Amino acid sequence: MESTLVASSARARSAVDAWVREVVAWHFAPETGTPFWLEFAARAGWDPRREIRNYDDLDRFGSFQDEWLRGGPVRRWVPKGLAQAPVYVFETGGSTGVPKSRISVEDFRLDYSMFSDTLPDAFFPRGADWLHVGPSGPRRLRLAVEYLCQVRGGICFMVDLDPRWVVKLVKMGELAMMEQYKRHVIDQALTLLKAHDGIRCLFTTPKLLEALCERASLKKLGITGVFCGGTEMTPQFHRFAVEELLEGAYFAPTYGNTLMGLAVHKPRGPDDSWDIIYYPPVPRALIEVVDPDRPDRLVDYGRTGRGRRRSSTAPRENTRFSRAC
Numbered sequence: 001m002e003s004t005l006v007a008s009s010a011r012a013r014s015a016v017d018a019w020v021r022e023v024v025a026w027h028f029a030p031e032t033g034t035p036f037w038l039e040f041a042a043r044a045g046w047d048p049r050r051e052i053r054n055y056d057d058l059d060r061f062g063s064f065q066d067e068w069l070r071g072g073p074v075r076r077w078v079p080k081g082l083a084q085a086p087v088y089v090f091e092t093g094g095s096t097g098v099p100k101s102r103i104s105v106e107d108f109r110l111d112y113s114m115f116s117d118t119l120p121d122a123f124f125p126r127g128a129d130w131l132h133v134g135p136s137g138p139r140r141l142r143l144a145v146e147y148l149c150q151v152r153g154g155i156c157f158m159v160d161l162d163p164r165w166v167v168k169l170v171k172m173g174e175l176a177m178m179e180q181y182k183r184h185v186i187d188q189a190l191t192l193l194k195a196h197d198g199i200r201c202l203f204t205t206p207k208l209l210e211a212l213c214e215r216a217s218l219k220k221l222g223i224t225g226v227f228c229g230g231t232e233m234t235p236q237f238h239r240f241a242v243e244e245l246l247e248g249a250y251f252a253p254t255y256g257n258t259l260m261g262l263a264v265h266k267p268r269g270p271d272d273s274w275d276i277i278y279y280p281p282v283p284r285a286l287i288e289v290v291d292p293d294r295p296d297r298l299v300d301y302g303r304t305g306r307g308r309r310r311s312s313t314a315p316r317e318n319t320r321f322s323r324a325c
Helices: 002-028 035-044 055-061 107-116 140-151 163-171 175-195 206-215 235-245
Strands: 088-091 101-104 129-133 156-159 199-204 225-229 250-257 261-265 285-291 294-298 304-311 318-322
Touching (some): 002 035, 002 055, 088 140, 107 140, 107 261, 129 140, 156 175, 175 199, 175 206, 206 225, 206 235, 235 250, 261 285, 294 304
Parallel strands (some): 225 250
Antiparallel strands (some): 088 101, 285 304, 304 318
């Protein structure tokens, strides 16, 4: 068993190293490269295509600066090899200063096609319609959930939601107004669910899922599968959702963001804990759980640290994670 695991790990690492070389070759080639990275290499005075040969070599680039993603020109992130492709621009939260922008061509489709393969048809029926009750506007999530629904043969209904306004209300101390806005969002969701009996699948955030279930029964509304993500996702909420809110619907807890993309979940088995285990979209993004004070050191299995992410579609970010084998 151990030898099989070691061999599998070696094959996976070899594949990741090959992917790193391919991505670096693309982004730093004069014909296909990304303007930002071509300028980076020119200033650095070394050729990444020659010196970056494996995953560990990526440390040579140092830490990515968030400010590089704030403001334009956004086309400096569009590779020359994709200059003629339709380009999307997505934004991060934007609750503090200028939002970070990232461009996309196909990655949100790739992520959500992979995610679709993990959803059981018995609970997320092919051809069923979906309802998206979550952040909309300039976020990747809005198009991604709609695409997921389309991949599975359905039509996606949308509720408009501006989380930046919610953040402002909290900062102003307008908690009563925030509750009114949340009620407004849930009112829209209930109107759609009651008017369209073909909706069987739901995307929402933990807080909105709880608010929706306080107002109505998911079972009576016909919901059989719930895809849920957000910063409030914890083992405690996972258990609360399954045991108190879902009434037998399947729960797919996930982690994702505008910069990294979507990390699919490990379906919970009967003997599993309520921990939420995520798998990043390998090889296009990888997550390491590292010591916050020494980001070059992995923490031991089962320990909590910072998530150091490397991605071919976006830079590194730090988020709290617990390391699982």
